[in-house]
Amino acid sequence: MWSFIARSLEISTIFLLAAIGELLDQRAGVLNIGVEGLMLFGAASGFVTALWTGSLLLGFVVGTALGGIFGLLHGFFSITLKADQVVSGMGIVVFAVGFTTYWADRYSGPLPAELSSPRIGGFLSPMFFLAVALVFIIWFVLSKTHLGLKIKSVGEDPSVAEATGINVVRIRYLCVIVGGLLGGLAGAFLSLAYFGIWGHLLTGGMGWIALALVPFSLWRPTMLLAGALIFGIVWQFSISPEAIAPGLGIPLGIIRMSPFIATIIVLTVISLPRIRRKWGLMKPAALGKPYIKE
Amino acid sequence: MNLPGLKLEKVLVLTGREAVKISVYSIIVGFVIFSIFLLLEGTNPIDAYKHIFSFAFDPSLGLVPTIHRAMFLLFATLAFILPLKAGLWNIGMEGQLYLGTVGAFAVAYAWGDLPSGVLIPLMLIAAGLFGAGYGALAGFLRGKLGVNEIVVTIMLNLVAYWLILFLIQGPWAGPTEFRSRELPASAIAPEIWEVPFTVFLVLAISVIIYFLSARSNIGYQIKTFGSSSSAAEHAGMNPLKISIFVMVVGGAIAGLSAYHMWAGNPTFYLIPAPQTYKAVGDFTYWGIMVGLICLLNPLAAIPMSIFVGALKEGTSAIVRRLRLPVGLDLLLLGTLFLTFVAFQFFHRYRIKRIRGKG
Numbered sequence: 001m002w003s004f005i006a007r008s009l010e011i012s013t014i015f016l017l018a019a020i021g022e023l024l025d026q027r028a029g030v031l032n033i034g035v036e037g038l039m040l041f042g043a044a045s046g047f048v049t050a051l052w053t054g055s056l057l058l059g060f061v062v063g064t065a066l067g068g069i070f071g072l073l074h075g076f077f078s079i080t081l082k083a084d085q086v087v088s089g090m091g092i093v094v095f096a097v098g099f100t101t102y103w104a105d106r107y108s109g110p111l112p113a114e115l116s117s118p119r120i121g122g123f124l125s126p127m128f129f130l131a132v133a134l135v136f137i138i139w140f141v142l143s144k145t146h147l148g149l150k151i152k153s154v155g156e157d158p159s160v161a162e163a164t165g166i167n168v169v170r171i172r173y174l175c176v177i178v179g180g181l182l183g184g185l186a187g188a189f190l191s192l193a194y195f196g197i198w199g200h201l202l203t204g205g206m207g208w209i210a211l212a213l214v215p216f217s218l219w220r221p222t223m224l225l226a227g228a229l230i231f232g233i234v235w236q237f238s239i240s241p242e243a244i245a246p247g248l249g250i251p252l253g254i255i256r257m258s259p260f261i262a263t264i265i266v267l268t269v270i271s272l273p274r275i276r277r278k279w280g281l282m283k284p285a286a287l288g289k290p291y292i293k294e
Numbered sequence: 295m296n297l298p299g300l301k302l303e304k305v306l307v308l309t310g311r312e313a314v315k316i317s318v319y320s321i322i323v324g325f326v327i328f329s330i331f332l333l334l335e336g337t338n339p340i341d342a343y344k345h346i347f348s349f350a351f352d353p354s355l356g357l358v359p360t361i362h363r364a365m366f367l368l369f370a371t372l373a374f375i376l377p378l379k380a381g382l383w384n385i386g387m388e389g390q391l392y393l394g395t396v397g398a399f400a401v402a403y404a405w406g407d408l409p410s411g412v413l414i415p416l417m418l419i420a421a422g423l424f425g426a427g428y429g430a431l432a433g434f435l436r437g438k439l440g441v442n443e444i445v446v447t448i449m450l451n452l453v454a455y456w457l458i459l460f461l462i463q464g465p466w467a468g469p470t471e472f473r474s475r476e477l478p479a480s481a482i483a484p485e486i487w488e489v490p491f492t493v494f495l496v497l498a499i500s501v502i503i504y505f506l507s508a509r510s511n512i513g514y515q516i517k518t519f520g521s522s523s524s525a526a527e528h529a530g531m532n533p534l535k536i537s538i539f540v541m542v543v544g545g546a547i548a549g550l551s552a553y554h555m556w557a558g559n560p561t562f563y564l565i566p567a568p569q570t571y572k573a574v575g576d577f578t579y580w581g582i583m584v585g586l587i588c589l590l591n592p593l594a595a596i597p598m599s600i601f602v603g604a605l606k607e608g609t610s611a612i613v614r615r616l617r618l619p620v621g622l623d624l625l626l627l628g629t630l631f632l633t634f635v636a637f638q639f640f641h642r643y644r645i646k647r648i649r650g651k652g
Contacts, residue, residue: 033444082642083638086444087638088635090385090582091583091632095625097576097628099625101624103621106619208445215445251463252456253457253458253460257457261449261453264449267441267446268435273439
């Protein structure tokens with residue numbers, strides 16, 4: 001039971017890292033639907049680096065950095081080249097699927113035993129606390145600082161922001177790169193700490209859940225924390241139901257669907273007019289639109 | 295972006311000819327970048343590309359699989375194109391394909407002793423209906439509540455992936471593990487000129503979608519809704535109806551591709567192992583790129599699908615023949631997707647040289 005909770009919290013960690021990065025992107029008006037791709041890059045490169053160098057830390061660094069590089073690439077496509085953000089994000093996912101299959105699948109298998117990640121009390125990775133701290137940092141930046149104000153105004157109306165002297169391009173780049181770094185870190189944590197293995201398309205849809213958590217959170221970091229905790233439990237239950245309900249005998253295929261069905265239900269409920277009236281949307285008005293100077 | 299001596303100029307109207315030119319350039323650049331990976335693998339890129347295309351279009355080797363693959367892609371492309379004309383991103387072709395699979399196979403297993411002339415149309419109808427229903431779900435949620443259809447369709451893809459896994463492990467399990475039972479002989483697609491008849495079905499669908507969107511009243515409504523949903527509402531159009539309509543038609547087309555894939559290719563005639571059906575499902579994402587390259591023109595999608603289908607078949611062949619790492623074929627397609635994204639820039643701008651003053 002305790003180990004189930006600890007494992008759920010680690011899954012929540014992955015969702016949190018990836019989703020808070022995406023939330024930051026989106027508050028600046030950039031939609032990056034390529035979270036799954038960022039995570040794949042982070043997971044694959046982190047794993048292979050750790051395998052080659054024998055250093056877990058280096059694995060995390062490289063995984064995070066590669067996520068940042070592809071965040072930057074998404075920024076280059078969607079901010080500088082003004083490509084459609086959905087298409088660019090899709091491109092990153094498709095490239096990630098191809099690249100990680102080609103490059104990392106030959107190393108499929110577990111990490112050597114001496115590279116197992118540290119866990120507090122043998123249970124829970126300290127990364128969980130880092131992820132929670134990051135949520136509060138980003139919440140603080142967005143709601144209490146001058147930089148946060150700039151980010152939000154860029155997400156709401158970039159031309160007005162530009163007119164008040166904010167460098168829209170710079171703010172957007174900053175956010176997509178940080179978002180990319182966090183997506184890469186989430187992936188590296190998945191392959192290096194949570195699983196300790198690499199296998200074909202290891203992320204298995206987690207990046208898409210992280211993407212869905214952002215509209216679920218109504219673009220509020222604190223709601224995101226709640227969502228990630230809930231979905232951590234749902235996901236962990238779907239991969240090891242016997243830890244909670246032994247002998248239930250639900251077929252694998254059915255149980256593994258549950259997080260995705262839950263996502264659709266939750267997104268539907270949160271979109272009901274009654275809920276919308278009660279909880280104001282913080283959806284950035286300029287989300288998904290390339291900024292084109294007139 | 296300011297470069298010395300060069301000036302950016304906005305493209306106001308993108309003509310088809312310019313779009314073709316841009317696509318050709320983007321593909322060439324993609325090939326050049328991919329050559330780096332081929333060189334890293336110790337393969338001469340020129341030879342590799344020659345092999346890819348000579349295999350893919352050789353009538354005795356790859357031509358039939360290329361056509362089959364290409365037409366599968368055309369189904370996916372059409373399923374993507376129509377909803378996007380209304381401004382909806384159907385990223386759910388994969389899930390709609392799987393649901394179509396469920397429909398078609400359920401019919402074939404239940405009434406396998408019916409003659410082909412009855413069974414096959416029933417399978418097609420079931421495949422289309424199941425795919426349409428799956429699409430309708432996303433269309434309804436978007437039209438009624440404004441739930442983001444990208445997220446919903448992707449979630450539905452993942453749900454459907456596990457549904458198929460459940461079926462081939464449970465009720466439809468065949469003698470080999472992780473595969474379904476074989477289709478009855480009467481369910482197999484009859485061939486016309488050595489290719490399954492569904493090839494002609496999808497070609498007909500592209501023509502229909504072309505006329506539907508270019509010449510019909512509903513096509514006009516879809517286009518209006520796609521360019522401005524508020525203007526469409528002012529004009530008295532019903533956003534819910536349009537959202538559901540495009541997703542139903544898109545879903546039905548993607549659903550039909552299930553019959554084409556599994557009953558039209560002799561290597562299958564069953565639902566294969568998860569890795570294989572997932573690879574087929576992943577291939578539907580190429581419909582997005584093909585659709586966008588063709589500026590959502592269903593007729594232009596035909597040659598483009600053939601090109602991409604040939605690339606896919608040819609690259610898989612050289613991976614086997616030259617013993618290159620698995621996944622290199624996926625990497626080529628991924629590289630092309632990225633260069634295509636970068637070249638979208640030229641859909642908006644053209645670079646002009648400034649003469650005289652400097």
